[in-house]
Amino acid sequence: MRSVRGILKVIETWVAAPQTYFRINAWNKTFGREACTTPENLRVLLAPDFTAMAPDVLALTLVHESAHAAKGQSVIDRAARESPSFKVMLGALRLTNAYHYEAAARAYALFVRSHETARTLINQVELSKQLKDMMGNPEGISAAVGIASSPDPLAVLIQEAAQTALHARIQTEDMLMFLVNKARHNLSPGDDWRFCEPMLRAPHSRGSLVQPRDMDDADLFFRETGRLHQGLQHLSNGGLVTKAAGAPSISITDSHTVRYHVTVTDSDLATKVGAQPDLAARLRGLILKKALEKEHVTLVTFERLLGMWKMYLLARSQLGGYAVE
Helix, strand or coil: CHHHHHHHHHHHHHHHCHHHHEEECCHHHHCCCCEEEECCCCEEEECCCHHHCCHHHHHHHHHHHHHHHHHHHHCECCCCCCCHHHHHCCHHHHCCEHHHHHHHHHHHHHHCHHHHHHCCCCCHHHHHHHHHHHHCCCCCCCHHHCCCCCCCHHHHHHHHHHHHHHHHHHHHHHHHHHHHHHHHCCCCCHHHHHHHHHHCCCCCCCCCCCCHHHHHHHHHHHHHHHHHHHHHHCCEEEEEEECCCCCCEEEECCCCEEEEEECHHHCCHHHHHHHCHHHHHHHHHHHHHHHHHHHCCCCCCHHHHHHHHHHHHHHCCCCCCCCCC
């Protein structure tokens, strides 16, 4: 409820003074966004064609953005509503996903608002079924409607790999805009070159200026990380496939399912992943590597993604596991 109250307060602030908080920004479309919000000042940047959006779509977009504005960096775009990861996400983690609030508002509009308008009773069994189909929410809905009490650890590995790609995309976007600003003013990034190096082909000295090739590299890296993140978001857990021998391995099918190839002795892989961090780290790495292979990227590599992920975790004093083979 505290999260919802914060969102309502932001929306009320926007409604009271839209001319203060809403701006048009042509960069949004370049980065594949309909809108972007700065939590520090609650300012919303909208794409130039936002007036062509259907009113209900625009309303859901603003609910999504209000979650970012209300909660700052603690609410990010973890998994889109259409992705398999969305439905298996842990309940506590959902509250840090802006798409959760957007989907909840959409569910209200589809299943509840008409009953409130007509003052008719809501069939709770039917509502639970519809919410299950739309939201998943393994922790937040009663098991009586057929949803497991905890997510599959093997599905969580896919979520975590997608999370790594998401943060690489966000960091790349920030770095690209940083380089654009430096190039416009003919300034050197100075010591901050080291934060941009993971997405550039060549290292730079402290006093180097931004060159056209740097912008080309950063733009390509941004587009490739975006494509990788989209691909990972749409992966689902295809379960175990038995093989004759060898350590657990994975494959990704053309239908976007991850299959875990194991021997009979590893048929309890889901349990082992939860108890063995090293095994989980290795499998996360394999998922990320296989996804990179399927996207046929040229500049993004596993090692570069890992470097960006370590920078992200270091900035937040968190630990994270990927095994490099």
